[in-house]
Amino acid sequence: MLKHNEYATFVANQIAMKFNTKTIHGGQENIDPGYGSVMPPIYQTSTYAQSTPGGHKGFEYSRSGNPTRSALEKSLASLENGDFGLAYGSGLAAIDAVLKLFKPGDEIIATKDLYGGSYRLFTAIFENLGIRFRFVEMGEENNIKQYITDNTKMIWVETPTNPMMNIIDIAAVSKIAKTNKLLLAVDNTFATPYLQLPLDLGADIVMHSATKYLGGHSDVVVGGLVVKDEKLAEKLYFIQKASGAICGPQDSFLVLRGIKTLHLRMQRHCENGEAVAKFLKAHPKVGKVYWPGFRDHPNHHIAKKQMTGFGGMISFSTKEDTLESATKVVENLKVFTLAESLGGVESLAGHPASMTHASIPKEEREKTGVVDSLIRLSVGIEDEEDLIGDLEQALG
Structure with a gap:
């Protein structure tokens, strides 16, 4: 200090x-x-x-x-x-x-x-x-x-x-x-x-x-x-x-x-995050997509006011809305790695209900929206085409 x-x-x-x-x-x-x-x-x-x-x-x-x-x-x-x-x-x-x-x-x-x-x-x-x-x-x-x-x-x-x-x-x-x-x-x-x-x-x-x-x-x-x-x-x-x-x-x-490279990495995280979020929102096998950059996202106007961008963190649920469907997606990803944590140069995918938020009782988790079909993505700085292609094959 x-x-x-x-x-x-x-x-x-x-x-x-x-x-x-x-x-x-x-x-x-x-x-x-x-x-x-x-x-x-x-x-x-x-x-x-x-x-x-x-x-x-x-x-x-x-x-x-x-x-x-x-x-x-x-x-x-x-x-x-x-x-x-x-x-x-x-x-x-x-x-x-x-x-x-x-x-x-x-x-x-x-x-x-x-x-x-x-x-x-x-x-x-x-x-x-x-x-x-x-x-x-x-x-x-x-x-x-x-x-x-x-x-x-x-x-x-x-x-x-x-x-x-x-x-x-x-x-x-x-x-x-x-x-x-x-x-x-x-x-x-x-x-x-x-x-x-x-x-x-x-x-x-x-x-x-x-x-x-x-x-x-x-x-x-x-x-x-x-x-x-x-x-x-x-x-x-x-x-x-x-x-x-x-x-x-x-x-x-x-x-x-x-x-020393935070500003450069965050630029790419934000660009890739936007591309991935828009892809997911348009996909027929995806349910809800949670990303602050969407106009219909709760308090989007606040995010726009207090943030200079919307970041590379995205959560989404599968259309089937089941644990099995979410598990199938994350297990079939090739470029995204199924792992805890976030914010690295590599893209990561996680299943909050069984990983980062498993210590919260199921009843409390689900009250906040952390359901079994929810997947969290930390979008890295790879080429966006490779990330979208990976999600396409995993969802397909």
């Missing part, structure tokens, strides 16, 4: 930089004063020499800080127009750190249809520690108001949601949060800062599973948080240091390398 005396310099250097430039240079000044390395070096060390007790060059032990991780944290902050970034061993470790801000008796309002791992962490871990979660349909933001009590401390938003691609108006929810003196946290994994900037829309915390689009190559597991408020950053840094759920220098380096 940025130290206090770095704050003013960091902000001043980031203000005028455009996004594509930030992916290459954001937050990366003076990363190697010793030898002038163009790329951030991998500081594969657990500890650092001290000239006198307590006298060091900014780093003492790699749980509390490591130069490679620090470079990643500064990059994350720059991309999200934040002031403080923190990197963790996974996206769930980042969420875990946020939840440790609260105490037994506190209540959190969360998006109803969210990632299964987030739901599992909320209900199987933190509910047992005395924190209460209320899962709310946020497509209409005013639904939130009736669930706010004196014990409510935070609103947790995921938009677009995983896997139903529902869109939540971040600016509108921010007004509700500020009126009621609540924190607003946004999981920005699907959109990435290339498409959406929650802090600019009023959020207090942005979370990323950097495993996905930020890393971009399906070869690393990392999580990140970005905030603007210094006191909030200090609390999160203390939790990071005390709990130790950090990412290592090699993982930090891999995500930094991935970020």
Whole structure:
């Protein structure tokens, strides 16, 4: 995390930089004063020499800080127009750190249809520690108001949601949060800062599973948080240091390398995503298609307002609407790989009900639309003709 005396310099250097430039240079000044390395070096060390007790060059032990991780944290902050970034061993470790801000008796309002791992962490871990979660349909933001009590401390938003691609108006929810003196946290994994900037829309915390689009190559597991408020950053840094759920220098380096091509990859993800979504919508063996770029998609007008594109994540159900039909499609794909995760250069297909969202009870899953016939696609950066051809043969 940025130290206090770095704050003013960091902000001043980031203000005028455009996004594509930030992916290459954001937050990366003076990363190697010793030898002038163009790329951030991998500081594969657990500890650092001290000239006198307590006298060091900014780093003492790699749980509390490591130069490679620090470079990643500064990059994350720059991309999200934040002031403080923190990197963790996974996206769930980042969420875990946020939840440790609260105490037994506190209540959190969360998006109803969210990632299964987030739901599992909320209900199987933190509910047992005395924190209460209320899962709310946020497509209409005013639904939130009736669930706010004196014990409510935070609103947790995921938009677009995983896997139903529902869109939540971040600016509108921010007004509700500020009126009621609540924190607003946004999981920005699907959109990435290339498409959406929650802090600019009023959020207090942005979370990323950097495993996905930020890393971009399906070869690393990392999580990140970005905030603007210094006191909030200090609390999160203390939790990071005390709990130790950090990412290592090699993982930090891999995500930094991935970020440098984020803008180029996202352009292709968006282009291919649109082509695949339109193909699926016109196919006779496909039922519903969930992609925010369609005019009839719920809250399309909100997506158009708060996002600069609609991304490469798509969900769809088979026309037969059965587990067997969905299984047959994903098992017959050749270019798309049947696998967990998303956001890599390669195209992936998943079956949420039995994979990413299996930890959510079936009855609860189906209330949000995660039925057995639902398939989720992470559209990669291959040639769109090959992707569409693969879906054509699998559906046919």
